[in-house]
Amino acid sequence: MKRIDEQQLETDLANRYEYLAEFIGFTPDDVEAIHRLAPRLTPHIPKIVEQTYAKLLSYDATARHFLPRQSGYEGDLPASLAELGPEARQIQFRKEHLRRYLTSLVGNAYDARMVNYLDVVGKIHTPRAGNKAIDVPLVQMNALLGLLADLLIETIHQLELEPTVERQSLRAFNKLLWIQNDFVNRHYAGSTPQTAPTPTPPPAASAWR
Numbered sequence: 001m002k003r004i005d006e007q008q009l010e011t012d013l014a015n016r017y018e019y020l021a022e023f024i025g026f027t028p029d030d031v032e033a034i035h036r037l038a039p040r041l042t043p044h045i046p047k048i049v050e051q052t053y054a055k056l057l058s059y060d061a062t063a064r065h066f067l068p069r070q071s072g073y074e075g076d077l078p079a080s081l082a083e084l085g086p087e088a089r090q091i092q093f094r095k096e097h098l099r100r101y102l103t104s105l106v107g108n109a110y111d112a113r114m115v116n117y118l119d120v121v122g123k124i125h126t127p128r129a130g131n132k133a134i135d136v137p138l139v140q141m142n143a144l145l146g147l148l149a150d151l152l153i154e155t156i157h158q159l160e161l162e163p164t165v166e167r168q169s170l171r172a173f174n175k176l177l178w179i180q181n182d183f184v185n186r187h188y189a190g191s192t193p194q195t196a197p198t199p200t201p202p203p204a205a206s207a208w209r
Contacts, residue, residue, distance in 0.1 A: 010186075017115045020179045030172035031110050037169050038106040040159050041152075045102045048151045049095050053086055055147055062143070065136050066090060102148075105176065122184035138188040145184065149177050 009016045020026070056062045063081055066088075078084045084091065101121065108114045125136040156169050 013115050013119050014112055016182075016186075017118075017179065020182055021175075024175045024178060026172070026175040026179060029168075030175055033165075033168040033172040034106055034176065036165075037156070037159075037161075040161075041106055041155065042103060044155045044158075045099055048102060048148070048155060049098050050086075051151055052098060052144070052147060053091060053095055056144070057084065057086060057091070061137075062140050065140070066094065118180055118183045119186075121180065122187045125184070126187045128187050138185065141184050141188075142181070145177060145181050149174070152177075 004019060005015075009019055056066075060081060063084055066078075066084055076089060078088050078090065104114070104117065108117075122141075125134065125141060152173055153170060156166060156173070159166075161169065
């Protein structure tokens with residue numbers, strides 16, 4: 001039986017990633033499968049981004065997180081949810097960030113820098129990144145990751161790949177997204193369950209990064 005230093009899993013990102021990858025079976029072959037698919041999948045990323053934001057903007061519980069100013073955005077802000085449409089400048093700003101994230105998943109090397117990036121994706125949605133106003137509930141993060149997983153699966157199916165390649169690609173992305181899910185969830189460990197905000201005034205919750 002292999003011994004695992006569980007405390008180190010909580011303090012060492014590389015160790016945590018290596019453990020998850022080994023346990024789940026996310027191997028260099030999976031990384032290769034993802035990279036091999038990149039030329040076919042990347043042109044579909046803009047559509048995935050549009051579908052994702054159409055869903056995010058269709059629920060007040062997710063849309064409200066786009067009302068406050070997003071980190072790095074210096075343009076005009078929507079005054080209310082009624083003004084928060086898909087063409088709003090701040091939404092366009094956020095769409096670009098999601099596009100970069102998905103492009104990174106399919107194109108980057110899975111080295112220490114990428115492991116840190118996966119962790120930052122989780123951390124920046126919480127007050128642990130240093131801004132108490134940024135606090136996207138875990139249920140919304142899980143919903144978002146679940147949606148992205150489904151959109152990626154459907155897109156891969158539509159590529160009409162050779163069956164063995166499709167199977168390898170789907171398994172690789174499934175493993176990767178579970179690792180990403182862990183790197184999100186770890187930043188919510190021990191957090192206090194949130195209560196529903198009052199509808200007026202709009203809550204000063206964080207951006208979706």
